[in-house]
Amino acid sequence: MTEAAAQDRGPLLETPRLRLRPWRVSEAGVLRELWSERDPRVPPHRRIDAQGRPTLDELEDSIRANRPSSVGLLAIERKAIPGVIGYCGLVASGRGTAGEPELAFELLRQTWGCGYATEAAWVVLDWARSSGYEQLWATVWDWNTASRRVLAKVGFTETDRREVHRDIGTTLFTRRQL
Template sequence: MLLLETERLLLRPWRVSEAAVQHEMWTERDPRVPPHRRIGADGRPTVEDVARWIEDTAEPSTLGLPALELKGSGDVIGYCGLITGSQVPDDEPELAFELLRRAWGHGYATEAAWAVLGWARESGYERLWATVRAWNDASLRVLAKVGFTESGRVEPDAVHGDSLFLTREL
């Protein structure tokens, strides 16, 4: 079972009972986020849809998006982990993170990212990527704090904002 621990956080597999937390993140997303990553006009995904996704997802090994649990309270505030994407090499996954708005500004994303970087290094990865919209200043700050730099690669998107590709050698 995947378990990473920091001073204030546990990074661990999601529980079906936490579907409402993931759903809340969907509802809080910036309106500039592409529609397929927001709650649709049909109300989907629902909490029940998210619960099914959690139930159907295998426990991550070196890939996945573990839940971020606050040690003191047991509250789940987001996720941070590694994913593969069609736009980066399979052996160089992407760091991905998202927190509930009430958890912003406390350094949790940076703390979790450091833990995931260590996990990635121990798992044998040599380089990671991160893609982020150019307007997402908070995520860009987190990525800079943990050593990511812009690769020079940009995917233009006049509707939702350009995607910047950042990288970090491990």
């Protein structure tokens, strides 16, 4: 599948500063950089392992199959500066209520603190609403104060549900009505 055909497989969302669109195979390096930048408290299966996996080739294959992580995760690029800086979108992880996708986002460290995650989340919430979803949920580690702040800014509230992981922290479950 060509890069252009891959780009035509999903939505194009825009904000004044950002464009969210399907991933291109040539951007697999950004996904790998995101994997390598993850906090050491993130579970091992979500970080580069001792064998160097996922490899760049595996991530390229994943994009070709339209699975950067899950259907609905869109590459984020700034309109004024070339290059992908992360992702934002909806995933069906199976951890929440049936028919309610999870909001997910992750950005390269060099772009943290600029409001891009919040801006991307707002446009994805609008996309979800226009797609007929009435409620979304999101999970976040208790120690991830920056992501908790983004979720609060876009209207997510914590629920009573938590998953405690002795070695890596507690997963908090949040919800938002659309």
